[in-house]
Amino acid sequence: MELLKVNINKAGYYRNNDVINNVTLSVKAGELVGLIGPNGAGKSTTLKAIMGLVPVFNGCIEFARNAKKYSYIPEQPVIYEGLTLWEHLELAAAVYAMDQREFLLKAEDLLKLFHLTEFKHHLPTTFSKGMQQKTMLILGFLIGPLVYVVDESFVGLDPMGIKDFLLLLEIARSHGAGVLLSTHMLDTAEKICNSFLLMNEGTVVARGNLEEIRELCGLSQGSLFDCFLKLLERHS
Structure with a gap:
C-alpha cells in the first residue's frame, strides 16, 4: 500500500x-x-x-x-530556545494529543535508548550537535x-x-x-x-x-x- x-x-x-x-x-x-x-x-x-x-x-x-x-527529521536540528528536552517532548505529545501514559512510557524508553535520560531537564540549545540530532530523532519517533x-x-x-x-x-x-x-x-x-x-x-x-x-x-x-x-x- x-x-x-x-x-x-x-x-x-x-x-x-x-x-x-x-x-x-x-x-x-x-x-x-x-x-x-x-x-x-x-x-x-x-x-x-x-x-x-x-x-x-x-x-x-x-x-x-x-x-x-508523519515525522520530518531535518538535517539541521530545530530547537526552541528556553525549552528543556522534556518540554520539547511534552509539546510534541500535546500537538498530537498523545495519551499521557503512552507518552511517558515512550518518552522514557527513547531517552534511555539514546542515553539522554540524565539530560531531559536540560536545554537542548546547550547540547552538542550529536545530542541535538538525537533530540530530533526522539521527537520523530515519539508519535509513532x-x-x-x-x-x-x-x-x-x-x-x-x-x-x-x-x-x-x-x-x-x-x-x-x-x-x-x-x-x-x-x-x-x-x-x-x-x-x-x-x-x-x-x-x-x-x-x-x-x-x-x-x-x-x-x-x-x-x-x-x-x-x-x-x-x-x-x-x-
Missing part, C-alpha cells in the same frame, strides 16, 4: 528560479526509499517541498488516509507515525547512535511504516534501503532497487557507490 505519493512539477525558494523539476516518487508500507545524490542535487529541497516548507511549489503531495501522522521523512540524520551521530537509529527504523517498518531517507552514507544505504532515487541537478536521473541500478549502469557486481559515480558521469 502506498503511504506517500509525490509528484513535483517544480519547487524552489524564489520565483523563476526552480531548484527541482519533475520529481516523482512513492513510499509503500514497510519500504525504505533512499534518496541519494551529490551536494546541491535538490535532495533537501525535495523533502522540504513534501513537507510544505518551500515558498514556490507546483505539484501534488498525497499521504494515505491512515498516514495522517506511518511515514518518516528523514534528511541526513546520520550527521553528528556516533556509531551507537547510528545503530540505535537504524534499529528504530527497522522496528517502525516492521509495523507498516514507510521511510524516505536522504543520505550521503551510500554503504549504509546499500544495506538498509529497498530502493533508490538518484538526483542530479534538480531532477531524478535513476531509480530502482540495487539490481535494477546495477543493470542500468552495466555494473553487475558494482556497489551502490560505484553505480552512483557511473550515473553521475553519465549525466554530467
Whole structure:
C-alpha cells in the first residue's frame, strides 16, 4: 500500500528560479526509499517541498488516509530556545494529543535508548550537535507515525547512535511504516534501503532497487557507490 505519493512539477525558494523539476516518487508500507545524490542535487529541497516548507511549489503531495501522522527529521536540528528536552517532548505529545501514559512510557524508553535520560531537564540549545540530532530523532519517533521523512540524520551521530537509529527504523517498518531517507552514507544505504532515487541537478536521473541500478549502469557486481559515480558521469 502506498503511504506517500509525490509528484513535483517544480519547487524552489524564489520565483523563476526552480531548484527541482519533475520529481516523482512513492513510499509503500514497510519500504525504505533512499534518496541519494551529490551536494546541491535538490535532495533537501525535495523533502522540504513534501513537507510544505518551500515558498514556490507546483505539484501534488498525497499521504494515505491512515498516514495522517508523519515525522520530518531535518538535517539541521530545530530547537526552541528556553525549552528543556522534556518540554520539547511534552509539546510534541500535546500537538498530537498523545495519551499521557503512552507518552511517558515512550518518552522514557527513547531517552534511555539514546542515553539522554540524565539530560531531559536540560536545554537542548546547550547540547552538542550529536545530542541535538538525537533530540530530533526522539521527537520523530515519539508519535509513532506511518511515514518518516528523514534528511541526513546520520550527521553528528556516533556509531551507537547510528545503530540505535537504524534499529528504530527497522522496528517502525516492521509495523507498516514507510521511510524516505536522504543520505550521503551510500554503504549504509546499500544495506538498509529497498530502493533508490538518484538526483542530479534538480531532477531524478535513476531509480530502482540495487539490481535494477546495477543493470542500468552495466555494473553487475558494482556497489551502490560505484553505480552512483557511473550515473553521475553519465549525466554530467
